Amino acid sequence: MKHEKQHWRKKSYQKVNLETKLLVVDQILSGQLSNNQASKKYEVPRTTIAYWLRKYSTLVQRNTGMSKNDEIKKLKERIEELEFQKDFQQDIIADMELITGVDMSKKSLPKTLAKEIEKKKKDRLKENGSMDVLGYLSKPSTKDSKHNKNKK
Structure with missing residues (x-):
């Protein structure tokens, strides 16, 4: 019997709370983890982590108040x-x-x-x-x- 390969099977992820997002972003920015390592460790797609990083950096820029x-x-x-x-x-x-x-x-x-x-x-x-x-x-x-x- 042959097993048929299932093409493009989407992986399901759990929702991540704000604390975990900030923890992941902090670990990446401090150099403790790379994007790939964080993606594997927290089971979150790399694109999502990249989005968090962009969002966090704009938040930090607003908080510092430097135009x-x-x-x-x-x-x-x-x-x-x-x-x-x-x-x-x-x-x-x-x-x-x-x-x-x-x-x-x-x-x-x-x-x-x-x-x-x-x-x-x-x-x-x-x-x-x-x-x-x-x-x-x-x-x-x-x-x-x-x-x-x-x-x-």
């Missing part, structure tokens, strides 16, 4: 802070390269950052004159600077 505009403002402030740090670090690298005479940035940094540092070095040399190996500035003579001011 999209506030979040954008906070991120812009963070970008400004990081840009300041980057400029400060590039200034230090440019100064060190001028003092030591060693091009560290070309060897160890991406090309775009190395170019920015090279530009900062050139600007420093134009402003301050040249630096020798010991880090002493050789500023243009006062006659040259007075002559340049008169030209302007």
Whole structure:
């Protein structure tokens, strides 16, 4: 006797209470379980768990009270802070390269950052004159600077 396969037999699930839903979502968000593990452990479809996660994240966002505009403002402030740090670090690298005479940035940094540092070095040399190996500035003579001011 042959057994006929039943196609697309829908699996029945029990209803899950709110506490269990929140427990599952919390375990997934904290990294204790993956979606697949939670699906097997609690016998809930993965799509249902994904729905719970979406619903929970919007609930959390409403409770924190952070609007999209506030979040954008906070991120812009963070970008400004990081840009300041980057400029400060590039200034230090440019100064060190001028003092030591060693091009560290070309060897160890991406090309775009190395170019920015090279530009900062050139600007420093134009402003301050040249630096020798010991880090002493050789500023243009006062006659040259007075002559340049008169030209302007």
